[in-house]
Amino acid sequence: MVTVKWRPGLSGWQREPLSEMNRLRREMDRIWDSLSGTRRSGSISGAGVFPPLNVSEDVENVYVRAELPGVAAEDMEITTKDNNLVIKGERKIPTEGENVSYHRRERESGSFRRIISLPTQVDNEGVSAVCRNGVLTVTLPKAAKVKPRQVEVKSD
Secondary structure, three states: OOOOOEEEEOOEEEEOHHHHHHHHHHHHHHHHHHHHOOOOOOOOOOOOOOOOEEEEEOOOEEEEEEEOOOOOHHHEEEEEEOOEEEEEEEEOOOOOOOOOOOOOOOOOOEEEEEEEEOOOOEOHHHOEEEEEOOEEEEEEEEOHHHOOOOOOOOOO
16 A cells, blocks of 8 residues: 655645656556566666755865765765766665565665756865765865955055
8 A cells, every 4th residue: 555645735635746756656666676576777766866965065165965875985986077076876785685575675776876066166176075874975175266265455
């Protein structure tokens, strides 16, 4: 049985159209996967956009923090180009064996790629990335020409 979230509308209760379409697509994928015995490569689609992330900034840097539980550092690739940050990788989940039947299978594996448009120009040479406890933190120093510059006022 599937529980569907309903939202009140002007004429009683109505469904949220896009979320209902996404739910239907996920359900059809699940049925297809169970019939064929395979998983779609590159799916990681159950949670919406993967990996979920936050983008923030201070005076010196732009920070991108992405949740990547179960993704090893050697399975990630971080690149910057044309004011974009690209996070690519693969989540690998070991198989339990051939004769295993699942009662529930929510952890997905596969390749992913996110392209994040950065809010300002960055210095590509100073970019650093650290993954700790399943959270990837990418620090992107702002380009010198976009950093605030304090100008000294001189008197005669």
